[in-house]
Amino acid sequence: MKNAKQLTLMLAVTASIAFFTGCVDSSSKVKAKSGAKDSTATANSGVEVEEVSAPTGQPIDTALYNKKLKELANGDTTGKWPVKKQPYPLPGAILPFKRVVTYYGNLYSKRMGALGEYAPKEMLRMLYSEVAKWEKIDPKTPVQPALHYIAVVAAGDPGKDGKYRNRMPDKQIDSVFKIAAMKKDMIVFLDIQVSLSTIREELPRLEKYLIRPNVHLGIDPEFSMKGGVLPGRKIGTYDASEINYVSDYLAKLVRDNKLPPKIFVVHRFTGKMVTNYKNIKLRPEVQIVMHMDGWGEPELKMGTHRYFIYNEPVQFSGFKIFYKNDLKKAPNRLMTPADLMKLKPQPSYIQYQ
Secondary structure, three states: OOOHHHHHHHHHHHHHHHHHOOOOEOOOOOOOOOOOOOOOOOEOOOOOOOOOOOOOOOOOOHHHHHHHHHHHHOOOOOOOOOOOOEOOOOOOOOOOOOEEEEEEEEOOEOOOOHHHHOOHHHHHHHHHHHHHHHHHHOOOOOEEEEEEEEEEEEOOOOOOOOOOEEEOOHHHHHHHHHHHOOOOOOEEEEEEOOEOOOHHHHHHHHHHHHOOOOEEEEEOHHHEOOOOOOEOOEOOOEEHHHHHHHHHHHHHHHHHHOOOOEEEEEEEOOOOOEEOHHHOOOEOOEEEEEEEOOEOOHHHHHHHHHHHHHOOOOOEEEEEEOOOHHHOOOOOOOOOHHHHOOOOOOOOEEEEO
């Protein structure tokens, strides 16, 4: 593992990669092709379902679950939302009972998001200011504050193994948990940018953190490079089979360790970033959020949401606000909670970068 100074330099390169791609604007109009199969039916399917209980705790209130899903669908009449064929989650599920509001970034870089740009106390003050806005706009849905930390970072340097990614040291990951502990009941997401590595290689290395009940996961198809293409040269991709590997891995952790369900965030702003979405499997142990991750003016961001989140429903939806990049083009304003509450579906996960 490189020292902090070296990592800072490498992450600066990564930040420029992110500016070219993940901070790329959400102007793509390419639609992904449909997969072959639907997910296993339970919630909202109009059929009798078998309640799935965790080893401890009471089953969830399924009537309330269905009600919250309908609210999130926000009047959609197409049949896409709410997603009908999904299992009820195990006890302790966060979604859809709460809305997650999170700050994203890496502590070695001020260019990768608010989490690393500001000192901890100032960053938390800003985050909780956003939390208050969501509590005001939707008082019937409690807000779950979170930190979303990039634990494996795509890099411009090949490193010793030629994988073009940096694994953050345990000491830095632990410091994120110390920051989270400054507030009561915060949760933490660990994010993976595999670059020329693979999710099967990177995910198990974070298991010691993922077995904690307050730790959840994000993966970034943008930096999942195939065929040896370097990060930043083109936008990467994950297939449903890779996403299913991750959710199956998380589900086993939940069962083996008697944990509440894990939230699993998949970033997306183009069609090809996620292929065969209809083959993505849903499980009681995992809650999947397809997260609109593109930047740009409000109209452009809403178009990206419509093409790649609304039109390709999986389970829950997310939406990212870029404090800087979203202001680059007219009308030079950030989308507000009021704007996002008009979306179909309304996002269950809001990320600020």
